[in-house]
Amino acid sequence: MRRTRKAGNAVIGTVSAVALCSGAWLLSSGSASHPPPQPSAAQAARTPDTGRTGRATAPSTGEHGTAPLPPSPPDRVRIPAIGVDTPLMGLGLTRQGSLDVPPPERKNLAGWYEAGTTPGERGTAIVAGHVDNKEGPAVFYELGALRKGRTIEVERRDGSVAVFTVHANEVYDAADFPDEKVYGAASRPELRVITCGGKYSKQTGYQGNVVVFAHLTAVR
Known part of the structure; x- marks a missing residue:
């Protein structure tokens, strides 16, 4: 079922790990001792600095980013470093x-998530997929x-390619999934x-769940 775009990410509840994958392959193949790779502590987001006011400031990513793009649905995502090159379908709730x-x-x-931000637009765009079946x-x-x-490259329907640079890769227990951190509004793409x-x-x-955090750094 398609939903009107721009409903906002705030309506998303915690992602279900069981919905994304039950681990049926690990169980049936006897490969539970060889699970998929998990991000190390070194790949986590930097701890926010605290200024004299005592307020936490946003963590530095080492990238200034680039200007937001107008809305356009994505058709494909590529992650060269891990061999991903796949089409994208629209997801609802x-x-x-x-x-x-x-x-x-x-x-x-x-x-x-087609009711939220399109990749390259100002805000937080969401992409999800299975780890195994x-x-x-x-x-x-x-x-x-x-x-x-x-980098993560997203081919958009308007012919542009939005290039994102990864600034964190983290893993969370389902019971402690940080909805606001993952789905919350962002001032940049x-x-x-x-x-x-x-x-x-x-x-x-x-x-x-494993969650990769990235921000727009180039457009082709």
Whole structure:
């Protein structure tokens, strides 16, 4: 079901790790001892500095970014460092208010939250995809290995390519998923790429999510 764009990311509830992937491949293949890579502490966002006023200031990313683009739906996302080159489908929300996901049988398909910001626009755009399915690794299996400074390219329907630079890669337990940090408004064009991650249970699958944080640094 399509939703009117610009409903805003604030309506998204916590992403369901079970919806993104139950870990069926790890369980059926006996590969639970070899889970997908997880981001190290070195790839986390820098701790905000505190000035004399005592107020926390935004963490430095080392990049000034570039001017926002006008709205345009994305058609494809590429992450060269981890071999991702995949089409994008539009995603809505589940009845529970969490972000929906691509069909699990389409393991090489990712999606974007089409009721929110388009990638390259001012604000926070959301892309999500599976880490695996019962057949094996899926589109974002290597997402946890993505390092700061790597780029993410988004092909837009207007013919432009929005290039984002990664400034953090973090993993969260589902119970402590930071909705505001991930989905909250941004004053510049930002991108979040989300998949399953964290601890793994044979009973319930992955217990959390890997989230890559990136910001617009070039346009082609």
